[in-house]
Each structure stands twice: as structure tokens, then as C-alpha cells.
Amino acid sequence: MSTPLTAETFTPLTDSDPATPGDPFTRLRYHYGQLLGAEDFETEQRYFLLRSRLRNALLHGMGAVWGLEVRAEETTDPAGLRLTCEPGLAIDALGREVYVPQRVCLDVTGLAATPFWADLAPPPAPVAEVGDGGDGDDGEPPPEPRRRVHVVLSYRACLSAPVPAVTPPCSDSDAALVHSRVLDSYRICLQAEAPPDPATTQRDVTRLQTPPGPRGRLLDLILDPGLDLARFWAGADEAPLLLAVLDLEPVGNPVERVQLSGVVDNGVRALLPSVQAVADLALGVRLDGAPGAPAFQALGLSAAAGSGADAGRMLVTVGTTAAVAQASLDDPQSARVLRWDGAGWQEPTLVRREVVPIGILLVVDEDWTAVTPYQVLLAGTGPHALLDTQGRLLAGVVGEAVPPGSGRDACLSASFNPAA
Numbered sequence: 093m094s095t096p097l098t099a100e101t102f103t104p105l106t107d108s109d110p111a112t113p114g115d116p117f118t119r120l121r122y123h124y125g126q127l128l129g130a131e132d133f134e135t136e137q138r139y140f141l142l143r144s145r146l147r148n149a150l151l152h153g154m155g156a157v158w159g160l161e162v163r164a165e166e167t168t169d170p171a172g173l174r175l176t177c178e179p180g181l182a183i184d185a186l187g188r189e190v191y192v193p194q195r196v197c198l199d200v201t202g203l204a205a206t207p208f209w210a211d212l213a214p215p216p217a218p219v220a221e222v223g224d225g226g227d228g229d230d231g232e233p234p235p236e237p238r239r240r241v242h243v244v245l246s247y248r249a250c251l252s253a254p255v256p257a258v259t260p261p262c263s264d265s266d267a268a269l270v271h272s273r274v275l276d277s278y279r280i281c282l283q284a285e286a287p288p289d290p291a292t293t294q295r296d297v298t299r300l301q302t303p304p305g306p307r308g309r310l311l312d313l314i315l316d317p318g319l320d321l322a323r324f325w326a327g328a329d330e331a332p333l334l335l336a337v338l339d340l341e342p343v344g345n346p347v348e349r350v351q352l353s354g355v356v357d358n359g360v361r362a363l364l365p366s367v368q369a370v371a372d373l374a375l376g377v378r379l380d381g382a383p384g385a386p387a388f389q390a391l392g393l394s395a396a397a398g399s400g401a402d403a404g405r406m407l408v409t410v411g412t413t414a415a416v417a418q419a420s421l422d423d424p425q426s427a428r429v430l431r432w433d434g435a436g437w438q439e440p441t442l443v444r445r446e447v448v449p450i451g452i453l454l455v456v457d458e459d460w461t462a463v464t465p466y467q468v469l470l471a472g473t474g475p476h477a478l479l480d481t482q483g484r485l486l487a488g489v490v491g492e493a494v495p496p497g498s499g500r501d502a503c504l505s506a507s508f509n510p511a512a
Contacts, residue, residue, distance in 0.1 A: 113326050116142030142325045149187030149324060154294060154333065155362030157181045160192060162243050162336035164352045172201035173351055175243065177280055177335065183364055184331040185291035186324055188247040190278050198282070201349045204342045211284040212239035215339045238353050241282045243336040248277045280335075286360075287332045293323060335361050376493030388414045388480040390470055391490040393504040397459065405443060406456040410468055410504065413490065414480040418447045425476035429456055432465040464508045472499035 119139040120132055159180020166173060176197045182190045203209055214236035251271035259268050290296045295316065300309040323329065337360050339353040365373075368380045378384055392411035398404065408429055420426055427445055430437045444455040454468065471477050472486035477499050479485060485499030494500050 114138040114142065116146060116325050138325075145187030146321070146324050147187065148183050148189070149185060149293060152183065152187075153362075153364055154183050154185045154187075154291060154331075155364035156333070156335070157183060157364050157366075160245065160335055160361075162338075162356050162358055164338060164356050166352075167201075170201075172199060172349060173340075174199045174201070175338075175356075177243070177245075182245060182333050184245075184247050184333055185293045186247075186329060186331040188331070189276065190245055190247045190333070191276065192245070192278050192280070196280060198280075200282075200340065203282075203340065204347045204350050208282070208284070209239065212241060212340075213284065214238055215240040238339045238341040240337060240339050241284070242286045242334055243338070244281055244283045244287060244332045245335050246279045246281070246330060246332045248279045250275045250277045283332075286334050286337070289334070289362075291331060293319065293331070295319065333362065374493070376495055386413045387487040387494060387496075388412065388482075388484040389487050389490045389492070389494075390502045390504055393468055393506045395460075395466065395506065395508040397510065398455065402443075402455060404459045406458055406460055406508070408454040408456060408466070408468060409448065409451055410454070410470065411451045412480070412486075413450070414482065414484070415450060416447045416452050417479045417481050417483075420477065420479040421445045421447060421452055423471075423476045426471050426478050427452060427454055428469045429454055430467050430469065431456075431458070431460070437467075460508050461510060463510075465505070466508060467503055467505040470502040470504075472501045 114135070116139060118135065120136050157180070159178050160182060161178045161180075163176050163178075164173060165176060174197050176195060177192065179192050179194055181192075184190055215238055217236075251273070252275050253271060253273040254269040255272045256268060257270035295313050297309055297313050300312060303309065303312065336356050336358045338356045340350040341353045343349050343351050371379050390410055390412055393408070395406055395408045398407050410427070422445065424442075427442075428439060429442060430439055432438075441457040442454055443457045444453070446453040446455075460466075470486055472488060477485050485497075486502060487494040487498065488500035489502045489504065492500065
């Protein structure tokens with residue numbers, strides 16, 4: 093699995109990328125009548141490109157930004173196996189944007205017949221299987237035929253678009269053409285071992301246990317002098333990204349081909365979500381566009397003394413953001429009232445549970461004649477959960493961040509004052 097570009101069209105760069113190496117903190121100062129040469133324009137590119145990469149790596153991190161799903165496809169006539177990688181974008185550990193513009197594939201049918209197969213190790217045995225023995229006569233487990241491979245993405249810069257150039261007298265004819273473009277490209281390949289995790293240029297706060305408190309650990313992370321920033325602009329270092337892991341096993345004796353064992357695991361890759369996606373996850377609401385329909389949540393609580401047929405009873409009303417389905421309210425455990433009597437919480441009898449416009453009415457078979465703290469418990473999970481007329485679960489109280497489609501129990505409390 094590699095770049096689809098041919099060697100005749102593109103030549104890999106060797107430290108001649110205008111973006112590397114060099115100093116990203118020097119920029120041109122222009123003046124009238126200034127004579128500009130190739131080195132000046134390279135300095136101009138370097139200032140912006142290297143600073144962008146530095147910002148990508150240190151402020152955003154590394155990982156898959158979009159796409160790049162790796163799949164395995166069985167082929168027939170003849171039987172075989174090929175791996176595919178979908179288009180996508182990633183940022184490597186040096187802050188370089190790696191763009192794969194089209195679907196690429198690799199036929200791995202005959203991989204077991206290549207020298208690379210001998211470099212592959214068996215997949216790690218599950219913890220439960222270690223030391224369990226096997227079917228061999230000597231009590232040893234049989235040899236593991238499967239081999240683990242890692243699909244890895246790397247940045248590549250390539251020269252392209254040769255154009256005529258001014259050459260010195262008596263120079264070689266090959267010097268009459270010079271590449272006029274640098275293409276930010278990629279390389280996708282199989283490796284026997286995974287890239288280091290975390291990358292040497294990445295700082296991992298999750299591995300810090302002290303000092304206590306997230307701010308203290310973040311401070312230690314920022315103060316850590318172990319990261320040499322000059323690595324980001326010193327040269328064309330490798331900074332491979334792990335995309336997926338899969339296990340292959342040989343078929344036939346002698347081996348005719350390989351086949352996939354299990355599934356392709358794309359979950360091993362580093363993820364680099366957008367700030368917008370992180371905010372959506374943290375707040376539980378959609379921020380990148382017009383707001384959707386409000387979640388079904390409880391939003392208020394009040395109590396009043398009953399009158400007429402409900403004289404001597406308390407009427408507790410709970411507001412909701414959507415109309416409640418009466419069938420879900422009929423469950424005695426869907427909505428409960430608790431009252432504090434000075435010694436503990438008591439649960440009085442409810443005479444009725446009714447749906448009212450945008451809310452519910454709970455009729456308590458008691459008359460509260462003194463200041464009475466009370467609370468209402470609403471079920472948003474389990475077999476007693478409240479539903480709105482659209483079939484959505486109660487998602488707690490207004491202001492709570494609840495993932496879409498999830499339910500959450502709600503507890504609202506207040507105090508009834510008969511003199512108010």
C-alpha cells in the first residue's frame with residue numbers, strides 16, 4: 093500500500109524541501125530596489141510553513157483528522173486478499189499535514205512468500221490464555237500461525253513539474269531541467285512494529301500521576317524541558333502514524349495465500365477531533381449550526397393547596413420542555429414525591445398523575461399546613477422512564493449535558509410555604 097504516483101513523475105526529497113531544515117523565526121524584511129533570489133523565497137516559505145507545523149504539533153497534537161479507514165477485502169477468481177485505505181487527512185507528530193486524496197490499495201495475497209513475513213510476530217495472546225497449555229504432546233501450545241501487521245501512514249515531500257532552467261556553460265544536460273513544484277504527499281505501508289506511543293515529540297498528560305490536580309499536572313507538563321523544539325525544523329525526520337492493526341494467517345500447505353484473521357482494528361489510531369467536536373461532546377449540545385429541538389427535560393417545580401374536589405390535597409406541578417406521554421406517566425415509579433417531616437424523607441400517596449400542557453401534575457393525598465421541603469423524583473432510565481410524545485427519554489433537568497438519545501433521572505427540590 094503506497095502512493096499511487098509513479099517514480100517517473102515524482103522524486104522523493106532529501107532535505108531539500110523549502111520548509112526544512114531551517115529557522116522558522118526569521119522572516120524577510122523588504123525594501124525598495126531589493127534583489128531577491130531563490131534563498132530569499134525559501135526563507136519566506138520556511139517562516140510560514142514551519143511555524144504552522146510547530147503550531148499543529150504543540151497546540152493540536154497528532155492523529156487522524158478525517159477519513160483514512162483501513163479495510164480488508166476478500167477477492168475471488170483467484171482467491172486473494174487486499175487492503176484498502178480511504179481518502180483522508182492526518183497530522184503527524186512533527187505537525188505536518190498528510191493528505192491522501194484518493195483510495196489506495198495493496199494486494200497482500202502472497203505476503204507469506206516474502207521476506208517481510210519472517211519479520212512479523214504473532215499477535216499477543218489474551219491474558220486468560222497465557223500458561224493454559226495446549227494440544228501438543230509435550231504440553232506446549234501449538235505454534236501460532238497468525239502474524240500481526242501494522243498499517244502506517246507517513247509524510248512524504250516530492251518534487252514535480254520540471255521546467256527549463258538557466259545553467260552554467262558546459263554543464264551537464266540534465267541540469268537544464270529543474271523541478272518547479274514541491275508536492276506534500278504520503279506513504280502508506282505495512283510494518284512489523286507499531287510506531288512509538290506516544291511519539292517522542294508528543295507530551296502525554298494522562299501518564300502523569302503527580303502532583304494532584306489537573307492544573308498542577310498541566311504545569312509540570314509545560315515546564316518539562318525534555319522536548320527539543322529544534323527537532324521540528326532540523327530536517328526531514330520520520331514521524332509515522334499508526335492507522336490500523338490486523339492479523340493474517342497462511343492458507344494451504346505449502347502456503348498458497350494469506351487470509352484475514354478477525355477484523356481490521358482501526359481503533360488503535362490516534363484521534364485528532366476538531367475543537368468544535370470536543371465542545372459538542374463536553375457540553376452535550378450541538379454548537380456547529382442552528383440548534384436542534386430541545387431535549388426532553390424537566391425545567392421547574394411548584395406546589396399549591398388543592399381546592400374543590402382536591403380540597404385537603406397538594407397539587408405538585410413539574411414543568412417539562414415537551415409534552416409527556418400519558419402512558420409512561422401511569423407507571424407509579426415514573427414520578428414520585430418525597431416530603432421531609434423533620435426526621436426523614438417520607439413518600440406520601442399520590443392520588444393522580446396527570447399530563448398537563450408542557451408538564452405533569454401530581455396530586456398528593458396530604459395537606460401541608462407548615463413550611464414543607466419536598467422533592468420530585470422523575471425516572472429517565474430503566475423500565476419506569478418517562479417519555480415525551482415523540483418517544484424521547486427524559487434527559488434530566490434543563491442545563492444538564494446529556495448525550496443525544498440518552499436518558500437521565502431527574503431530581504427537583506423546593507420548599508412549600510403556605511403563607512407565601
